[in-house]
Amino acid sequence: MSSNNDSITDNVDPKEIAKFSAMAEQWWDLEGDFKPLHLLNPTRLAYIEQGVEGLFGKTVVDVGCGGGILAESMAKQGAKVIAIDMAEASLQIARLHALETQTSLDYQKTTAEAFAALHKDQFDLVTCMEMLEHVPDPAAIIQACCDMVKSGGSVYFSTINKTFKAYIMMILGAEYVLKWVPKGTHEYEKFIRPSQLLAAIDKTTLTCEDLCGVEFNVLAGEFIITRNVDVNYMLRCQKR
């Protein structure tokens, strides 16, 4: 992974932000474009809760929060959540939804790098899920997530592996055959191998504590945590 952007504002792909803004009204439609994220959410929430031994009272930043599927669910568990994204349309939907569900959390339009520059070593937990594969320079996001978290705190990432199977499942399958998500949601070139992600993590003061695969179990109709990182995977890090 490169870290070649000259200015932190370069690390936002306007095409990606426009794409998510155009889909923003769908964020809370359980049968809509973000159905896979809704199906995935209980599994990743449980993984995070288990890793941090409960979310109640924890200070959290959710980076690339979208419509707040994960952010809101963490706030509901009692975490004090700040959720950031660069798509204003998504943030507006997220704020409205939090009002409807009477959940208290703080949505802000900012980049990970700008937020980290103002909030060093402050949070118990940082989550950055399904976002790294949408930015020009994932390594800079990883560094920013590391900067925000306190020493001893946790950072979680999830993304998509760069394998032929991931191409078949995430692009051909999910976009063209099942039509679970719109065509163009993902680009194969931006998928990230675990080895690349771990190499970027190694350049920070984060240590990877756990790496797991996430697979959809068709019979159960839910995502389960597995040892197979061929397609979707998550990892938990701790700051030294």
Ligand code: SAH
């Ligand atoms: N993390 C959420 C949403 C994932 S979709 C979840 O898993 O439920 C990816 C999100 O990343 C979109 O909301 C998009 O607007 C956001 N994003 C993409 N590039 C970004 C950037 N450079 N800075 C902040 N957010 C970004």
